[in-house]
Amino acid sequence: MGQGHGHGISPAQATSASSKHIKRLWIAAALGLVTFVTQVVVGLSTSSLALLSDSAHVFTDVFGILMAVTAILVARRASRRSDRTFGMYRGEVFAALFNAILLFAVAGWVLYEAIDRISAPPEVPGLPVTIVALVGLAMNVIAFLLLRNGAAESINVRGAYLEVMADMLGSVGVLASGLITMLFGWRYADPVIGVAIGLFVLPRAYSLGRGALRILFQHAPERLDLPQVIAELKAIPGVQDAHDLHVWTLTSGMEVATAHLVITAKAEPDTVLAEARNLLAVKHHLDHATLQVESAAAAGRCHELSW
Incomplete structure (x- = not known):
C-alpha cells in the first residue's frame, strides 16, 4: 500500500558535528604521538615495563583518534556510487576490530613480560619514568580539554575523548610507578604497575571487539x-x-x-x-x-x- 522513509537529519548535517572538531582531533592525535614516541624511547632505555605498556596503550588510542578523523574525511569526500548504497562506513568498524586485536596482543605481551620480571625485577631509574609520566599527563590534559565540548555533540569525538581519558589514567599509573621507585627504591613497582595497566586494557579490548563484531554480524x-x-x-x-x-x-x-x-x-x-x-x-x-x-x-x- 505504501512506504515511508525517514531521516532525522539532512545529508548536509550527517558529518557536520564531527567536522567542526576535526582540527582538535588532529591536535589530540599529535599530542598522543609525542607521548608515544617519548615513552617508547625512555621505556627502552630504562627497561620500564610500565612505560612500554602504557606506550602501547597510547599507540592504540592514537590509532583510534586517527580512525575517527579518517571516518570524517571519508564521509566528507567519498563519491556517491550506485553500488555503494551504504557508503564506506563499515571501514571504521573493521579498524575498530583490528584495534581490539592489537590491544589483546599488547596486554598479553605486557602480562608475559611482567610474570618473567617478577622473579628478578630489573633496576628501573625512577626519575626518567616520573618525568615522562608528567609529560604524558600534561599532553593528555590538554587533549582532554580540547575534546570536552565536542564530546557532547559527536559520537566520533566522544570516542576520542574517552580514549584520552583512559590515557590520563595510564599516565597516573606510570607516574605512581616512577615516584615509588624514586622515593622508596621498590623494584617491584614497575612490573606491578605494568600488570595493572595491562589488566586495564583487556576489558576495553574485549568491549571494543565485541561491539565491532555485533555491528559486523548486523545485530540490533x-x-x-x-x-x-x-x-x-x-x-x-x-x-x-x-x-x-x-x-x-x-x-x-x-x-x-x-x-x-x-x-x-x-x-x-x-x-x-x-x-x-x-x-x-x-x-x-x-x-x-x-x-x-x-x-x-x-x-x-x-x-x-x-x-
Missing part, C-alpha cells in the same frame, strides 16, 4: 528492546500488526531500521507512517527508518519467508 543495538518496539508500533492507531522489524548499525551513531506495518481498512497510510517514523526517531533515536505499509491480505506473504 543492545540498547533496544525489539519486542517492546514491535508492541509500540502495534499500539499506533490504525495498525493491526507489525512484523519484519530489522535494526542494525552501519557504524557508531548510524543505525538503520526497517519494518512492515499492517493497517486496518479505514486507516490513513500517511498518518500511520508519520506516527511510526516519529516514534522510532524521537523515542528510540532511529532516524533512518524505512517502513512498508500493507493491507492484511498482502501481509501473509512476508511470513512465508523462513529467514
